[in-house]
Every structure is written in structure tokens, then in C-alpha cells.
Amino acid sequence: MCSLKGRNDSVTKTDRRIIRTKNEIKQAFFSLLSEKNFEAITVRNITERANINRGTFYLHYVDKYNLLEQYENEIFEKFNAILDETTILVIDINQFKQERLPVMTQILHVFYEEADSLKLILGPNGDPFYYEKMRQFFVRYFNAYLGNLTDKSKWKFPIELTLAYNSNAILGVITYWLQHDIQQSPEEVATMLIETILKGTLEASGMRSIIEKESELGR
Template identity: 30%
Template sequence: MADKMDRRQQRTKQLLYDALMSLIEEKGLEHVTVTDIANRAEVNRGTFYLHYQDVPDMVQQLKEAVFEQMRTIIVRIDPQQSIQYANKNEPYPVIIELFEELGKHADFYRVMLGPKGDLSYAIQLRKLISKNVYEKFNYLPRSNGLPVPIDYMIAFVSSANLGMIMHWFESGMSLTPREMGAMMTNIINFGPLTTFGLRDLPVRSPEDHEQMKET
């Protein structure tokens, strides 16, 4: 009986989720009401309130669940490991995993990051990427020791990565997670000009080749 009830609740929450996503695309997040969601899901308002307090509560619960799954992957991204894979002309596995996770929630990201979604969520994701980049490069000097101030570098990297993710959704995810992982690995490590073929790859030293063999 409990399993049957759990399946029924999961099905109801899926109906409510599908209704919310479609309504956001049509009306914009700020204009969606509980009545709209209940009518679209073909359930009564009481059923909605069994799961959520109101529309903002529903949206917040969804955002937190998806965000936490994303966070557990992003914190594992290691720039030094990424360099090793880029030198071998291979995509960094953690970035592939990132795009696989994004693909699992494609409808959610496409809607929430879209023009009628929630701008604050895009900002939250960018801050998550920025925080991770900053922590991984905390050994770098914070003043004039860098050709580009670290805060500008982090702003560029986080915004560029989020832009690639958003374009992937906008273009119908025509590239696989592995293809996206390979592209992002190269851009992160070699920059856009080299990745686009406008500059040659940097010449590797003998030490670099030895490091590639070891990995």
C-alpha cells in the first residue's frame, strides 16, 4: 500500500511539475498561479497544497533540489586535472558528468534560464561556478602578480561557461555531453582563439609529455 501511495504521489508531483514548466513558458513565472497549475495538471487545488505551500514554494523546492545535484559535481572540477586531459586531447570526465546531469533536467534548465524563467537562478549558478573557480585558484596572487586581475578572470570564466550551457539548451542539445565536455575542456585550457583554430596549440615541453604519460 505504501509503495502504491508513493507512486501516486510521485505521479501527482510529476503532473504538477509538467504543468508548472509549460505555464512558465507561456505566461512567465511571475504570472503563474496555483489555480493555473491545478487546472493544467487536472488536479484540485487541495492536491497541490498537499505538496507545496504556494507557487514560490514549489519553485524554490525544485530549484534547491536541482542546484544541489549540480553543486556536488561542480565542486569536484579540478583545473589541474582538466589540463592533463586537455593535453591528451580528451574531455575531462567530470565536465562530461556535468553535462549528463544538466541533460537529466533539461526542461527545467531550459525554462528557468529562459526569457520567462527566473533570472536569479542564472545568477545563482554563475556564483556557484565563480566560487568554485576562486577556491581552486586561491594560491594565485591577489594583486599585480597576474596579467589579469583574478576577479575579472573568474567573472569571464563563470559567465562564459554558463553561456555555453544556456546555448546548449537553446540549440536543442544537438551535441552530446561528451562533445560538450571536450569543447569546454579545450576552451577552459587553451582559450577560445586556440580552440577555434585561430592560434596554434602551445608547444609542449618534454616535462609536459612525461606528465601526460604518467596520467
């Protein structure tokens, strides 16, 4: 009779094989995505690059769309887990940086860890709809805080426009950061994003003081 330990060891080995095979398939897929458009990639291309047969591919994925969808969902699961663990206890806008910076830093670490794959998906060969999915995530990121500001009627501009502006600005910076081989740390980019949201571009970048000094000299 097979022992419980023996069965557990067998399951562990099987799980490891599945993980290894799926990683090989994903590596092959992203290697191809660096060379050509997603629509031009076939399952045959993927299996040949991964050195597996088609049957093995179909054990794990329905088609190439399912492969991409599973990966994209894995990323959102990580993002959503970060937000789900976040509790906003105060509504004072002065606490925004203190509360939001650690969350933004965690999110950027996910981008950092998955940079090679995400820059391809968000690039010209990738999924044209993924950018909008990402943008909607950052709308949720802001709503996690703004939801506590009950009197939204006092805002100078419609909140929908504010959310659209901030979510597009953040994702634009992150996409640029990925496409240019991550010259800054996640902590540096997170700080820049949060300070720009709080202070505006001119003040956060230091340009306001430069403009004011030049204006005084010109008088």
C-alpha cells in the same frame, strides 16, 4: 496485526503516489511556463492543467514560488554532489583538462537530462535570478581547482575577473546549447568549454592557425 512487509508496501505505494503527483504538478507548471511568464502563472492555472484540486497542490507546495524553488534546489543538489565527490590531488595546470573534463561532463549531463525544464527557467519567461545562481555555482566549480593554487598573487589578472569571465562564458554557452535544442552531446560541449578555458578562443577554435596562415600569405 499488520506485518512489517505490509507496512513497507503501504509506505512504498504512498511514496510513489507523492512522486507521481509532484511530477504531474511540475509537468503542468513547465507546460504553462512555455506559454507565459512566470509572474502570470497562478496556482489555479497549475491545478487545472494538472487536473488536481488546490488542496492537493498545497499538500506539496506553499505556492508557485516554493514549487520553483524546490525544483531549482533539486538541480543544485545534483551539481553540488558532483563537486563534493571531486578531489583535486595535483596543482599542475597541465592536469586541468584531465581532472576537470569528467566533472564538466557530469554537470552537462544534468543540464541534458533536465533540458526541457532548465531552458524555460533560464529563458525569458523563467526566473531572472536563476542565471546568477548558476553563475555562482560555476565560480565554485573553478574555486574547487584554483583553491589549490596557493600563490594567487602571481596571476596576471585578478582572479575575481577571471572567475567572472569564465563563469559567464560557460553559462552563456550552456544556455545557447539548451535554447537551440542540444545539437551536440554533453561530452562535445564539455570538451569545447575546457579546451577554450585552457587555450583561449582563437586556439581552441582553430582560428589562430588560420589567421597566422592568412598573415603569412599577405606578407
